[in-house]
Amino acid sequence: MEELRNAIINVLRKVRAHRNLYVRNEEAVKQHLIGEIFQALGWDWNNPEEVRPEERTEDGRADYSLILDGGVFAYVEAKNMGVNILKRDEPLRQLARYCFNSGVRYGILTNGTVWIAVKAFEEGSRLWDRVLVAVNVEEEPLERAVLKLSLLSKARIRDIERLSSLLKALELSFEGLRREGYSEKTLVEYLTSREGSTTVPVTELRGDESPKAAYVYDNGWKLLPLPEKSIKGVLLAVLLYIEKKSSGYQREEIRKAYEHIRTLKLDPKTALEVLRKLEEEEKLRIAVEL
Template sequence: MEGLTKAVASVRRKIRSHRELYAKNEEAVKQHLIGEVFQALGWDWNNPEEVRPEERTEDGRADYALILDGEVFAYVEAKNLGVNIIKRDEPLRQLARYCFNSGVKYGILTNGAVWIAVKAFEEGSRLRDRVLVTVNIEEEPIEKAVLKLSILSKSRITEMERIASLLRALELSFLGLRGEGYSEEMLIEYLTSREGMNTVPVGELKGDETPRAAYVYDGGWKLLPLQERSIKGVLLSILLYLEKRAQGYEREEIRRAYEHIRRMSLSPETALEVLKKLEEEEKLRISVEI
């Protein structure tokens, strides 16, 4: 999702720098913000076989129609940034009318910053109850916004109702467990741990183990490419991880240390001692799969 992350970051910067423009100019929102996000979602924005602008419906013109297998899968309705599409019902109702009158099941409403995906019709339900996902690019953590937006990607949009339901269930379960006193860190570690994986914290290693993989805790257990299947290989992987986090002179120092250790003969016991010291000094949590 790297491309989508970059697009969301770009949209946030544009909104901060040109808020007054986007609050008044819907066309600027379409061209500068909405198009960039949809392209990052895998839609060929300039291909009429995938995206058709100003699509005629019985109730008016939808700003865009998203096409899959030659059929309209969803309508997209754009508003300028000055329209509060979360509080105002009419924009969402307008989109629902476009969808209902054309037999299109899904709609996407956005002002560039807020994105709302909705199931347009379902017997016995209210429109707001059929909102599948709401994303606020400006106010949500970028990782959360990117994950929720990803269900609108060309490769996932046919499953967006199911995935949106899973995300809601995950959020409710997470909040419920937090309310029961479980820490966020404990819950994330639980969710990201790998079933059947025999991992051992660095502090419990003896030095005679043959590592299969190395992990560092970074908001969740992150798998690091193993330089070689040895304790020295784990140390080298950790140094590369630290190098990516560092900047300037510190980064250069870590690179020099990496190159020095890579070339030298280092006993498993010595490599393990260095790993333990790094873990303590850098406030890391390192585990090794054996």
């Protein structure tokens, strides 16, 4: 989802630089913001076999239709950023009418920064009860926005109802357990722990262990390849991880440190001290599997 993450960041940059344009100009929102997000979601924005602009319906023209398996899967309605689509009912009702009268099951309403996906019809339900995804990329944490928007990707949108239901259940369970006194850290570690493994934070190591694997926490625990199964190997793996996340002078310095340590006969306890210092300075969470 790195491409989607980068697209959201780029959209936010554009909005910060040209907000007045996007507040009044719907066409600019379509061309500069919406298209970039859909491209990152895997839709070929300029291919009429996947995306068609100005799709005619009985109630007017939908701004876009998303095509899957040769048929319209969802209509997309665009507004400028001056339209508060989370508070105004009419834009969503307009979209629902387009869908209902054409037999299209799903609709997506967006003003470039706020996105709403809705199930257009279901007997005995109200419109806002059928909202599957609602995300405001300006106000929500980036990773949360990325995950929610990913439900609109070409690869996942067929399962949007099931995935939306799972995501809502996760959110409700998570918040319920937090209200019961469990910390967010404890819950995240529970969800991301690996069954059958003994994973220990570096702060609890003695230095005489033989690690099988190393992990760093980066929006979830990520496995780091070990150049050797030792505390020194964990240190080298962490340095490579930091190098990839760095740039310019800092990256060069980390590479030099890596090459220097790689050639040393480093005492395990010294390697552990360096690891703990790195964890503190770089604000990392590092763990090893024993």
